[in-house]
Amino acid sequence: MNTTKKMIVKTVATVCAASLFIVGCGAKNKENTSTIFAMDTVMQLEIEGDDKLLAEAEKKIRDIEGTLSVTDEDSEIGKINSDKNGKLSEDGTKILQEALKICEATEGSLDISVYPVLKTWGFTTGEFRVPSDDELKALVSNVGYDRIDVEYAGDKECNVKLEDNMQIDLGSVVKGYTGSYLAEFFREKGVTSGLINLGGNVECIGTKPDGGLWRVAIKSPFEDSKSGVLGVIETSDMAVITSGGYERFFEENGEKYWHILDPKTGKPAKSGLASVTVVGRNGTVCDGLSTALFVMGEERAEKFYKEYSTGDKGIAAFDLIMVTDDRKVYVTEGVNTIFSLSPEYSDMDINVIR
Template sequence: MMQNYASKAIKAAAAAVLIAGVLSGCGKTDGDNQATAQTQKADPVSATFYVYDTVATIKIYDEKATEQNIDEIRDLLGKIDLELSRTNPDSDLYKVNAASGREAVKVSQGTFDVVKKALEYSEATNGLLDPTIGPLINLWDIGHEDAKVPNKDELEKARKLTDYRKVEMDESAMTIKLEEPGMVLDLGSIGKGYAADQVSLYLQKHDLTSALINLGGSSIIAVGGKPGGADWNVGLQDPDKNRGSQLGTLKINNETIDSSGVYERYFMQGGVRYHHILDPRTGYPTQNGLMSITIVSDNATDADALSTAAFVMGLKDGMAYIEKQKGVEAFFVMDDNKIYATSGLKDRINLTSDVYSMADGQQ
């Protein structure tokens, strides 16, 4: 019997739970932060809506915030949907995929920049993060009712179409072409982070200094601190339980946090969990003992890409790779319930679950 563990309704509810239950409330303003409190408020201007194939929740605590800001952010994310959505027939990405093997497609500057960034990560990770992984994603169809383990012939055909080196980009013409028929770009490993960064830039441009941005429950940006200036206390997802269950907390201020894990989308078949983080080298879900990885950075686009790439790398190589990235930290949750954190993060994690423990030497 096969069980599938992701639908739009479930993901929408999960994202709402994450915001309501995991990100701590604002609380009272500290007396030492009265100047900051004058421009911030406890009750945010907020909205939750479905855009770019995910649930977006925006909460702005700055007193200058209005419903117009929310409307403009909704429009901004709608514009990104018209650039990066795989399922919107009017989007740049949809048109590029539809023209694979035939012709180059003119795209917006935003679309061009995101694809270029994704390809840069492909080069840097030797293809472990590959935005042309779409054929494999389509084949597995994880997160939908038809998800199943594909046969080897289908898998090999889709794997051969996964090759970032066959994406042609012409910056002067602002076009993108996929060389082989059947190639499919998928920006799921970077797109939500990019969208979150664009919302953050909007808030900065409008001098809105206290906000929470949540896209899909996995890409979260804390713009500034809480009203009063204190850090946000963010719950860390327990990868062995449903969205909203915590293994601990982490304080962040003007930072982004991005997570990838086996709990997000998967199906069970023959007693085996098949999750959505695919290894481009094999075509199968990554199996390396990792349950989840969380990246902490000041850039959501990078954090989104790095959480996927480091997951596929595994603990040893992923840890070494993250340690080399300036301004980036991470922690890895293993299937033996041990947690490994990079040097700048291990002392910031507050474990609240007795099930998990820091690995030896990381207490």
């Protein structure tokens, strides 16, 4: 039997071809930009202010990556996974706390202990393969965020203990956390206009230099798209984070296998959703929920939104844009007036969740 296999990695969301909607929107004041490769993706930082701040921001990105990279045996996460016991410093502690809240609220649709399953599929190694059902059953038996033993020493440090066959990965939330961290850092330094694009995890600071709203493009999840853009959100001071099966996948014998796994089955989540965009002020929550709600599917995600979106149940407030495989768009009322479909998709109906 002939087997064909290929890996495709795509960016989640773009800021309008990086700057397309920013350029040509009026006279620009002094802006400084930086592009780096970190956390396995291309990152772009743009601020109106002192360019020395960009160097500090780049260092912070490298520090977080060095601390929490799951593929680095010498990182804090790497040592915990190896020794089954270890400490996380301040950034890791904050991210872990927030991630475990999301795991619990979503009843394991996000589970930071699914890493051994993800690794077996080859999404962290590049050695892609389809595990057998028996293999997945054995791997899934060791998945369980609620079995992670965490002892907190205030909010600056914690000790983590894992069962013998468990490993954890904070990659599902780390870029969202980093985006919000950098936005707050820039604001504290007096920056009132900026854009942080961490491989599609977008964080807006204030408005554009000309006073207009940032226009953040939501990537089309459909292969036949001509423009590549589903629609645009006009916003300020928000994180905009999208997850979808089109982001990173491989093909074998004509079937696609993407990296967003259902922790309960160990298989790529097939929930009827093509993409989920989460908009809010807490990038960590937006990042984690974009994955969890993709796993849930539209009906469960809508129910979750109605229960948790107000921010009074331990999860920061958020709004949603969900696109189904059969090309229906669902938006929550908080983004209904600031989201518009691109001309290519103008004939699609937008269903508002209230």
